[in-house]
Amino acid sequence: MSIAAPTVRSLARELGLSRTTVSDALRGAPRVDLRTVQRVQEAARLAGYHRNPLAAALMSELRRSRGSTFRGVIAAIDLDEPDRPAFAARFHHELVVGAAARAEELGFKVENFVMGRDGGLSVPRLDSVLQSRGIHGVLLLPAWYEPDLSQLDWKRYAGIYTDYIIERPALHSVSSDHHRAMLAGLARLAARGYRRPGLVLHRHNDERLQHRWSGAFRAFQENQPGIEAIAPLMSTALTRDEFVRWFRRFQPDVVLCHNTEVMEWMEGCGAVVPDTHGFVSLNLVMKTRPCAGLDLQPHVLGARAAELLVAQLQRNERGVPEWPTTTMIPARWVDGPSLLTASRPLAPVAAPVPATPPARRRKSVAP
Amino acid sequence: MSIAAPTVRSLARELGLSRTTVSDALRGAPRVDLRTVQRVQEAARLAGYHRNPLAAALMSELRRSRGSTFRGVIAAIDLDEPDRPAFAARFHHELVVGAAARAEELGFKVENFVMGRDGGLSVPRLDSVLQSRGIHGVLLLPAWYEPDLSQLDWKRYAGIYTDYIIERPALHSVSSDHHRAMLAGLARLAARGYRRPGLVLHRHNDERLQHRWSGAFRAFQENQPGIEAIAPLMSTALTRDEFVRWFRRFQPDVVLCHNTEVMEWMEGCGAVVPDTHGFVSLNLVMKTRPCAGLDLQPHVLGARAAELLVAQLQRNERGVPEWPTTTMIPARWVDGPSLLTASRPLAPVAAPVPATPPARRRKSVAP
DNA sequence: TGGACATCTCTGACTGTCCGGGATACCCGC
DNA sequence: GCGGGTATCCCGGACAGTCAGAGATGTCCA
Numbered sequence: 150m151s152i153a154a155p156t157v158r159s160l161a162r163e164l165g166l167s168r169t170t171v172s173d174a175l176r177g178a179p180r181v182d183l184r185t186v187q188r189v190q191e192a193a194r195l196a197g198y199h200r201n202p203l204a205a206a207l208m209s210e211l212r213r214s215r216g217s218t219f220r221g222v223i224a225a226i227d228l229d230e231p232d233r234p235a236f237a238a239r240f241h242h243e244l245v246v247g248a249a250a251r252a253e254e255l256g257f258k259v260e261n262f263v264m265g266r267d268g269g270l271s272v273p274r275l276d277s278v279l280q281s282r283g284i285h286g287v288l289l290l291p292a293w294y295e296p297d298l299s300q301l302d303w304k305r306y307a308g309i310y311t312d313y314i315i316e317r318p319a320l321h322s323v324s325s326d327h328h329r330a331m332l333a334g335l336a337r338l339a340a341r342g343y344r345r346p347g348l349v350l351h352r353h354n355d356e357r358l359q360h361r362w363s364g365a366f367r368a369f370q371e372n373q374p375g376i377e378a379i380a381p382l383m384s385t386a387l388t389r390d391e392f393v394r395w396f397r398r399f400q401p402d403v404v405l406c407h408n409t410e411v412m413e414w415m416e417g418c419g420a421v422v423p424d425t426h427g428f429v430s431l432n433l434v435m436k437t438r439p440c441a442g443l444d445l446q447p448h449v450l451g452a453r454a455a456e457l458l459v460a461q462l463q464r465n466e467r468g469v470p471e472w473p474t475t476t477m478i479p480a481r482w483v484d485g486p487s488l489l490t491a492s493r494p495l496a497p498v499a500a501p502v503p504a505t506p507p508a509r510r511r512k513s514v515a516p
Numbered sequence: 517m518s519i520a521a522p523t524v525r526s527l528a529r530e531l532g533l534s535r536t537t538v539s540d541a542l543r544g545a546p547r548v549d550l551r552t553v554q555r556v557q558e559a560a561r562l563a564g565y566h567r568n569p570l571a572a573a574l575m576s577e578l579r580r581s582r583g584s585t586f587r588g589v590i591a592a593i594d595l596d597e598p599d600r601p602a603f604a605a606r607f608h609h610e611l612v613v614g615a616a617a618r619a620e621e622l623g624f625k626v627e628n629f630v631m632g633r634d635g636g637l638s639v640p641r642l643d644s645v646l647q648s649r650g651i652h653g654v655l656l657l658p659a660w661y662e663p664d665l666s667q668l669d670w671k672r673y674a675g676i677y678t679d680y681i682i683e684r685p686a687l688h689s690v691s692s693d694h695h696r697a698m699l700a701g702l703a704r705l706a707a708r709g710y711r712r713p714g715l716v717l718h719r720h721n722d723e724r725l726q727h728r729w730s731g732a733f734r735a736f737q738e739n740q741p742g743i744e745a746i747a748p749l750m751s752t753a754l755t756r757d758e759f760v761r762w763f764r765r766f767q768p769d770v771v772l773c774h775n776t777e778v779m780e781w782m783e784g785c786g787a788v789v790p791d792t793h794g795f796v797s798l799n800l801v802m803k804t805r806p807c808a809g810l811d812l813q814p815h816v817l818g819a820r821a822a823e824l825l826v827a828q829l830q831r832n833e834r835g836v837p838e839w840p841t842t843t844m845i846p847a848r849w850v851d852g853p854s855l856l857t858a859s860r861p862l863a864p865v866a867a868p869v870p871a872t873p874p875a876r877r878r879k880s881v882a883p
Numbered sequence: 884t885g886g887a888c889a890t891c892t893c894t895g896a897c898t899g900t901c902c903g904g905g906a907t908a909c910c911c912g913c
Numbered sequence: 914g915c916g917g918g919t920a921t922c923c924c925g926g927a928c929a930g931t932c933a934g935a936g937a938t939g940t941c942c943a
Binding site: 166167168169170173180181182185207208210211212 | 921922923924925926927928929930
């Protein structure tokens with residue numbers, strides 16, 4: 150056994166060849182004579198040579214990207230969807246900012262593209278633009294309806310979808326961990342004394358997430374002792390009337406919902422947030438007034454997506470993966486004025502909402 | 517903008533310094549004069565310099581362990597847990613095989629280590645073994661109870677846990693997508709005409725997975741029209757009696773469970789699998805006789821874990837991540853003789869199980 | 884003035900890859 | 914037989930960031 154591990158150079162000296170020939174021979178490059186290839190590989194085997202994967206990866210990247218590209222560009226692709234909710238723009242923006250920052254750390258740049266009918270690119274147009282720009286990394290931003298990008302010539306691209314897996318095509322994806330976020334949020338509420346959590350969702354939103362919100366909610370209700378189960382309000386187009394009926398009927402002591410306007414509806418029923426009833430936002434980028442809730446961390450989502458994409462590009466992997474995976478990003482709990490603090494726990498069961506008409510909405514006191 | 521990305525060498529030329537001084541200054545080494553450090557870092561910022569993480573990782577390895585060079589080894593670490601179920605060994609084996617295969621493609625090798633009391637390594641011992649072997653990649657195999665590895669000196673290692681996130685420490689993890697697998701499986705059953713799916717779980721198992729099995733099951737029950745909801749049987753130690761009581765009471769037409777022995781219990785009640793009742797295994801590595809079910813694809817899980825770990829090593833990222841993420845692997849549906857095929861759909865509601873003692877179990881007909 | 888010491892910077896060596904080019908052999912037409 | 918073209922095989926140079934040790938310069942005190 151030699152003291153030092155064998156290298157291409159030590160093998161080359163032994164065999165009377167140059168390091169390049171040895172390197173090429175070990176990878177079976179056709180430029181090297183077949184007998185030489187065999188001789189080198191046999192010698193490498195005998196010497197117990199193992200290529201240093203880090204050096205191999207570094208040099209490959211270094212040589213390949215010489216001159217041709219600056220360093221690497223990633224395309225962030227947004228779909229122009231007319232009836233997408235307005236708040237999505239903020240989520241997308243933060244996501245792209247996170248992706249761009251992480252990409253830059255890794256030596257890549259992010260550029261934005263918009264697909265769609267009005268002024269956006271068509272699929273064939275996008276294909277040719279990406280090709281002519283020499284872009285191979287594609288970051289697909291969340292779409293409100295399931296998009297179809299199967300017509301893109303995917304064998305040329307590495308792609309990541311920033312939502313749950315889509316099937317057309319089935320790429321790797323990055324998403325918030327809604328299940329875990331819901332469980333963790335409910336556990337916090339339980340620890341603060343809330344006993345009747347109520348969930349209000351748009352049906353389409355829950356379906357998009359494969360019922361992860363409602364599934365986790367029900368699992369918590371079933372498994373957490375001391376919690377009184379309330380049927381979630383699954384709405385197709387949430388109205389004040391619908392909410393008020395549900396709120397009066399089930400009397401939750403804390404409401405979890407995307408729409409922060411709901412707090413005003415609760416107050417319209419006589420509730421005082423946070424004194425008598427709590428509220429938790431399921432996605433704080435949608436909030437219209439200060440409240441507690443879940444920060445789904447779009448910047449972390451974008452950063453992780455960029456990371457995965459860069460890793461694929463560095464491995465020179467293109468096309469649709471054999472087994473598409475979803476990477477889940479934890480949500481961050483944010484405290485706010487819509488919940489009582491831990492030091493002032495509620496009574497075990499919150500005061501019931503009066504069935505009588507609403508008291509006037511509380512205004513902030515003038516100075 | 518400059519054509520080529522700046523390097524330590526180009527910065528050094530610009531500043532009239534040597535590459536080493538620049539390199540040291542960028543990392544704030546105390547050997548360099550403080551004013552020089554500031555000058556270099558300012559120039560780097562202006563030039564838009566970013567260290568190549570791959571090169572940094574390579575050189576750090578090379579210089580630190582001069583001679584016996586780093587050759588890319590990943591440690592697969594198993595915990596010696598006496599009361600872990602026996603089937604786990606098969607799951608672990610397939611997982612490690614998948615990880616080893618993918619690691620080899622990427623130029624890395626996987627070696628096995630066992631931690632625990634009897635003959636296994638203690639945490640400090642593992643630490644010193646890994647350190648002396650120059651191993652920086654750690655693949656933690658699933659544990660039955662939540663392990664505590666926070667005593668390992670994580671700033672030296674990149675680690676991936678092959679299960680849902682653990683908190684001690686909170687590393688990135690790779691896991692089966694139980695939620696999605698359950699929904700997809702139930703959808704298949706519904707398409708084949710099953711209307712009363714029943715779920716049987718060990719409580720500990722569902723808790724380990726943060727109620728993802730039962731959460732998805734309930735979500736499906738609530739949202740799929742035409743499905744009759746049956747309460748899952750959550751058991752602490754499943755017995756035949758307990759199962760039979762539940763089976764007689766709720767009369768499911770198909771049972772989803774980890775334990776394939778349940779099929780015999782069903783047959784003991786007079787059911788004929790698959791003619792009158794179906795069965796689906798929730799983890800086919802546990803099956804004791806042929807049946808339909810979910811292949812949780814441990815080899816894909818291992819492969820993806822290896823991929824993520826290698827990516828971290830190539831980026832020279834060590835230590836506990838700021839935001840731990842979970843990567844979910846899809847399960848594969850496998851048909852088998854415990855379900856009727858799609859071409860022979862069941863009647864909308866399966867025949868009820870007779871409350872009278874069982875008919876004799878059907879044997880295969882002799883030729 | 885010489886030596887000990889402290890502070891700061893530089894040189895050398897290290898990994899595997901890929902492109903351009905050099906060396907050699909061979910073929911073909913004139 | 915010879916010039917020119919082509920095919921085959923191999924080599925040299927350049928590249929990334931790091932670290933130990935060596936070199937250069939300055940300071941202090943006997």
